[in-house]
Amino acid sequence: MEAWKIELGKKALEAGIMKDPQWLDRLDEPMPLWVLLELAFMLIEKLDPPTISYD
Known part of the structure; x- marks a missing residue:
């Protein structure tokens, strides 16, 4: 397996x-x-987290 794939996998584990x-x-x-x-829903939640009203 290519080294770049292994590095990408290690980064995914760390994250x-x-x-x-x-x-x-x-x-x-x-x-x-x-x-x-x-993964798509995790990304959506990180980029646009649910808002909470402070009123």
Whole structure:
């Protein structure tokens, strides 16, 4: 496996995007759609967090 893929996987582990270190050995495998959707919602929540009224 290419070194850049391994480094990307390590960064994902450190950031909490990937939770299982065994995925580092399977970075070339297809990703299920539910994983992509979970990542998309995590990104949306970080970029546009729910607002709370202070009134």
